[in-house]
Amino acid sequence: MTKSYLSIRDLNASIHRGPPLLRGVSLDVAQGEVRCLVGESGAGKSMIGKAVLGILPRAVVVTGGEIWLDGENLLAMPPAKRRKTIGAKAAMIPQDPLTALNPSHRVGPQITDRLVDILGWTRADADARAVELLGEVHIPEAERVLKMYPHELSGGMRQRILIASAFAAEPKLIIADEPTTALDVTVQKQILRLIAEMQRRHGTALLFVTHDLGVVSKVGNHLTVLFAGKVVEDASMREFFASPVHPYSRSLLAATPKYTDPTGSLNPVPQAVIDETMAEVAAYDREHGHG
Amino acid sequence: MAEPIYKVRDLKVSVPDMARKPLIGAAPRLEILKGLSFEIARGSVMGIVGGSGSGKSTLGRTLIRLTQPSEGRILFDGTDITDLGENRLRPLRRKFQMIFQDPMSSLNPRRRIGGIIAGPLKLQGYDGIDNRVRESLDLVGLPRAFAGRYPHELSGGQRQRVGIARAIALRPEFILADEIVSGLDVSSQAQVLNLLEELVRELGLTLAFISHDLSVVRRLCGRIIVLRQGEIVENAETGTLFDNPQADYTKELLAAIPLPDPDQVWV
Numbered sequence: 001m002t003k004s005y006l007s008i009r010d011l012n013a014s015i016h017r018g019p020p021l022l023r024g025v026s027l028d029v030a031q032g033e034v035r036c037l038v039g040e041s042g043a044g045k046s047m048i049g050k051a052v053l054g055i056l057p058r059a060v061v062v063t064g065g066e067i068w069l070d071g072e073n074l075l076a077m078p079p080a081k082r083r084k085t086i087g088a089k090a091a092m093i094p095q096d097p098l099t100a101l102n103p104s105h106r107v108g109p110q111i112t113d114r115l116v117d118i119l120g121w122t123r124a125d126a127d128a129r130a131v132e133l134l135g136e137v138h139i140p141e142a143e144r145v146l147k148m149y150p151h152e153l154s155g156g157m158r159q160r161i162l163i164a165s166a167f168a169a170e171p172k173l174i175i176a177d178e179p180t181t182a183l184d185v186t187v188q189k190q191i192l193r194l195i196a197e198m199q200r201r202h203g204t205a206l207l208f209v210t211h212d213l214g215v216v217s218k219v220g221n222h223l224t225v226l227f228a229g230k231v232v233e234d235a236s237m238r239e240f241f242a243s244p245v246h247p248y249s250r251s252l253l254a255a256t257p258k259y260t261d262p263t264g265s266l267n268p269v270p271q272a273v274i275d276e277t278m279a280e281v282a283a284y285d286r287e288h289g290h291g
Numbered sequence: 292m293a294e295p296i297y298k299v300r301d302l303k304v305s306v307p308d309m310a311r312k313p314l315i316g317a318a319p320r321l322e323i324l325k326g327l328s329f330e331i332a333r334g335s336v337m338g339i340v341g342g343s344g345s346g347k348s349t350l351g352r353t354l355i356r357l358t359q360p361s362e363g364r365i366l367f368d369g370t371d372i373t374d375l376g377e378n379r380l381r382p383l384r385r386k387f388q389m390i391f392q393d394p395m396s397s398l399n400p401r402r403r404i405g406g407i408i409a410g411p412l413k414l415q416g417y418d419g420i421d422n423r424v425r426e427s428l429d430l431v432g433l434p435r436a437f438a439g440r441y442p443h444e445l446s447g448g449q450r451q452r453v454g455i456a457r458a459i460a461l462r463p464e465f466i467l468a469d470e471i472v473s474g475l476d477v478s479s480q481a482q483v484l485n486l487l488e489e490l491v492r493e494l495g496l497t498l499a500f501i502s503h504d505l506s507v508v509r510r511l512c513g514r515i516i517v518l519r520q521g522e523i524v525e526n527a528e529t530g531t532l533f534d535n536p537q538a539d540y541t542k543e544l545l546a547a548i549p550l551p552d553p554d555q556v557w558v
Contacts, residue, residue: 241552266485
């Protein structure tokens with residue numbers, strides 16, 4: 001059996017003294033596996049990634065559960081050790097490559113500083129690694145590009161740099177939070193293929209957050225559908241697209257546009273399905289003493 | 292066939308290229324639109340599609356004269372609006388309105404929804420404004436009580452409905468919608484597109500719908516223009532464009548769309 005690099009058990013989080021945001025979320029991402037995390041805005045899909053990386057907003061508190069990263073429970077560790085473990089074993093590919101890069105620094109140090117300052121590499125090793133990585137993400141003339149500033153690069157190039165940066169320290173787990181939402185379709189395709197290629201080559205566990213089921217069907221092995229911070233479906237990709245089980249995930253699939261369909265397939269999630277799923281969430285809250 | 296609402300001939304837009312400006316003297320011109328000619332039929336929905344940097348937003352903004360063309364002619368409803376000054380444009384502006392991409396930044400966060408929708412009505416000197424605001428809210432399917440709320444109290448889909456309500460409050464003949472669903476979840480996206488389709492039918496609107504995503508325009512648009520680097524690479528009926536695309540760029544755009552189907556060949 002392949003090893004589970006990320007294992008989340010019954011994770012609960014809420015706004016400080018406020019309503020719950022995550023309701024008993026459990027999921028696993030094994031070595032070399034891609035799990036997509038799907039849901040509408042506000043469903044809590046980015047929250048899960050942030051909880052794993054320890055970068056939740058101040059107002060959000062984890063109220064219960066376990067997060068196992070490569071066999072260690074992050075939530076049971078003292079904060080300093082937790083930060084170190086996360087820094088060494090996990091990385092992130094963010095949504096917006098422009099805001100994720102510091103505009104006043106050249107891109108090279110933005111890849112290498114973390115390796116030198118936090119992981120204790122020598123400067124020469126880190127620089128060599130950056131050149132090698134840019135080759136892996138198909139950026140020609142790596143030495144020249146590493147000396148450029150972010151504004152001199154296109155959106156697609158910036159996203160390649162961030163992908164290279166995420167893989168730099170050979171993390172066990174990478175969390176990609178809507179990495180292609182800001183890109184147009186042709187660039188999106190290149191970037192998705194690149195992420196898949198890198199993930200396979202390095203055998204990384206990838207947690208891929210997206211709202212687009214079209215993208216899911218191209219990159220995922222497994223998916224988790226979230227609604228109001230609660231997992232409503234956990235399935236293998238094949239199973240899901242053949243026959244989604246939960247009415248909410250079925251409706252979400254039906255709402256995804258298909259350009260091959262002349263009628264345009266514009267089917268919003270029916271209010272009845274939303275009400276029904278909300279009722280499930282309310283029942284969960286009553287059972288667990290939130291409501 | 293009726294006279295088209297828009298006739299565009301050899302439209303060019305250029306801006307000074309400040310990155311290549313010499314130390315002394317004028318900056319060279321950078322062409323954004325390189326001589327576009329097309330027509331938009333009255334009561335039709337025209338899709339304008341292209342990748343980022345293709346000039347689709349510039350084209351839209353030039354159609355409603357938020358951007359000044361550098362060459363060519365734009366005829367709206369038989370009137371040449373290419374060089375009209377702002378004073379002569381203002382009475383025409385009630386006939387063409389715009390819905391913006393990001394409702395959070397295009398709705399003033401300090402004003403209530405009612406005031407936002409009333410804005411253009413006041414500017415154009417209408418009376419019975421409260422009634423018109425209520426009517427607009429009804430048309431986009433928002434409760435009338437929303438007039439007293441602020442934009443941050445609404446969801447993304449509801450905010451985009453407010454943007455639509457503001458645009459239709461003046462009962463324009465033409466609406467430009469620039470990437471209005473790209474920030475929304477699929478379900479809200481479907482709701483907003485269905486609403487637009489209904490409004491086009493009920494109010495006899497003409498619509499130009501700008502999008503980078505061909506998958507959302509199929510149902511809504513009758514014709515589609517595909518732009519690439521400031522040039523029209525294809526202008527065809529929607530059915531023809533999807534079933535038998537001519538330009539390589541159109542084929543590339545279509546092939547890049549990930550369908551929600553694990554068996555789609557996508558390499």
